[in-house]
Amino acid sequence: MASQNIDCLLEPFKLRNLELRNRIVMPPMTRCFSPQGIPTQDVVRYYAKRAAHGVGLIVTEGVAIPFRGCIHDEAVPSMFGAAMPAWKQVVDAVHAEGAAIMPQLWHVGLNLKPELEGLFDGNSQLRADQIGPSGLADGIGNPPRPLGQPMTDRDIAQVIEAFAESAFCAYEAGFDGVQLHGAHGYLIDQFLWASTNVRKDQYGGDAANRSRFASDIVRAIRRRTAPDFPIVFRFSQWKLSDYEAELAATPAQLEAVLSPLVDAGVDMFDASQRRYWEPAFEGSHLNLAGWAKKLTGVPSSTVGSVSLDNDAIRTLLGESAQSTGIERLIERLQSGEFDLAGYRAGRAHRNAQTLFAAVATQSGLACLCSEYDQRLLLAGHCASQALSSHVTASSLSNIDAVMLEFAVQRIAAHGQVGCGMAHVPSVAFGGA
Numbered sequence: 001m002a003s004q005n006i007d008c009l010l011e012p013f014k015l016r017n018l019e020l021r022n023r024i025v026m027p028p029m030t031r032c033f034s035p036q037g038i039p040t041q042d043v044v045r046y047y048a049k050r051a052a053h054g055v056g057l058i059v060t061e062g063v064a065i066p067f068r069g070c071i072h073d074e075a076v077p078s079m080f081g082a083a084m085p086a087w088k089q090v091v092d093a094v095h096a097e098g099a100a101i102m103p104q105l106w107h108v109g110l111n112l113k114p115e116l117e118g119l120f121d122g123n124s125q126l127r128a129d130q131i132g133p134s135g136l137a138d139g140i141g142n143p144p145r146p147l148g149q150p151m152t153d154r155d156i157a158q159v160i161e162a163f164a165e166s167a168f169c170a171y172e173a174g175f176d177g178v179q180l181h182g183a184h185g186y187l188i189d190q191f192l193w194a195s196t197n198v199r200k201d202q203y204g205g206d207a208a209n210r211s212r213f214a215s216d217i218v219r220a221i222r223r224r225t226a227p228d229f230p231i232v233f234r235f236s237q238w239k240l241s242d243y244e245a246e247l248a249a250t251p252a253q254l255e256a257v258l259s260p261l262v263d264a265g266v267d268m269f270d271a272s273q274r275r276y277w278e279p280a281f282e283g284s285h286l287n288l289a290g291w292a293k294k295l296t297g298v299p300s301s302t303v304g305s306v307s308l309d310n311d312a313i314r315t316l317l318g319e320s321a322q323s324t325g326i327e328r329l330i331e332r333l334q335s336g337e338f339d340l341a342g343y344r345a346g347r348a349h350r351n352a353q354t355l356f357a358a359v360a361t362q363s364g365l366a367c368l369c370s371e372y373d374q375r376l377l378l379a380g381h382c383a384s385q386a387l388s389s390h391v392t393a394s395s396l397s398n399i400d401a402v403m404l405e406f407a408v409q410r411i412a413a414h415g416q417v418g419c420g421m422a423h424v425p426s427v428a429f430g431g432a
């Protein structure tokens with residue numbers, strides 16, 4: 001590969017006054033390693049290590065805002081209150097390594113326990129504190145079903161304020177911007193998506209009205225932070241409850257959803273796709289990030305199986321993914337289709353030739369290895385073996401003991417390993 005191509009990935013990028021050292025983003029990845037919502041020193045080391053390995057921008061795992069029902073697991077970190085001193089340490093450590101960092105602000109809304117990820121403990125029953133735009137929980141590939149009460153005007157105002165409060169805390173702690181989790185069928189997306197938002201008031205109806213909740217959050221964040229504080233909005237077509245779902249069937253429909261967000265102050269879109277090379281709409285090769293940029297004029301970031309030929313969900317279900325190189329990504333970056341690329345290196349690291357291996361050899365960047373993914377994979381493998389008594393002490397010697405115990409418990413209880421959103425179905429290893 002020509003080094004000039006690699007250079008394009010390593011060029012700096014400016015988002016408002018934020019200078020990113022390259023175009024590589026570590027996308028948000030839920031971890032659930034912050035007991036009572038407070039990041040530990042391990043979390044500080046986790047992010048600092050990824051920064052040290054050359055990534056330009058880190059988007060943190062989804063974090064809790066100060067409003068009820070926003071997360072499913074108490075070990076998801078908070079972005080308010082007692083968690084902030086630890087986040088300040090994370091920010092300082094990441095900055096010391098030359099990377100930028102933004103938290104992903106998250107409210108899950110009426111999303112029940114996602115079956116696929118094995119993300120959350122407990123059963124799939126709605127908790128009393130869960131909220132959604134219309135009291136509708138999306139069903140896997142089925143029409144949404146009624147659950148709970150629609151959010152009141154007061155709920156909406158309070159949630160908007162909670163997002164703004166969290167953003168303010170992040171701003172004060174020195175984060176370089178915030179990302180709003182408007183994707184995958186969580187609360188903000190439940191407002192955007194017509195089938196879970198059937199409200200008759202100003203927050204429901206046409207696309208502009210369905211965007212109003214998100215736009216109001218963006219405006220509130222802008223008011224509480226600063227005119228040049230970057231606000232990134234993550235959106236997707238697919239939902240955890242329905243991978244074939246469509247937020248917008250045409251470019252015009254997408255524009256109707258995204259334009260009000262830009263008017264409200266969004267600085268960049270992060271278009272969450274499972275396979276970044278797939279065209280978003282018929283008749284053009286542009287992917288979702290490409291369309292977001294073309295339709296709104298603001299920069300965009302892509303993600304989804306970069307350097308691999310199969311997506312995260314399918315590999316979680318046991319299919320394999322082979323390396324493909326990054327030529328296609330580079331071409332599209334060079335053409336200006338999108339500006340940044342998210343890359344979850346743990347997946348590709350399990351393959352021989354990866355984006356970062358390619359970059360590392362040509363640029364001196366160290367490989368951005370997500371040891372978290374690998375530890376989990378290994379633990380899942382060994383736990384499956386342990387349960388079927390095929391394991392020896394020596395084959396366990398390089399496995400994190402705590403992780404292994406966790407994996408064994410999960411497999412025994414649920415038939416799969418789950419931790420954060422990463423999980424290893426035991427069937428993939430012929431286990432329990």
Ligand SMILES: Cc1cc2nc3c(=O)[nH]c(=O)nc-3n(C[C@H](O)[C@H](O)[C@H](O)COP(=O)(O)O)c2cc1C
Nearest residue numbers: 027028029030061062303304305312343344421422
């Ligand atoms: C373990 C794990 C946790 C994730 N957590 C989040 C999250 O908190 N917020 C989010 O928007 N996306 C989350 N994602 C999706 C990723 O950010 C990314 O979009 C997806 O994995 C596709 O990229 P990939 O093909 O490089 O893995 C998660 C994915 C994984 C595998």
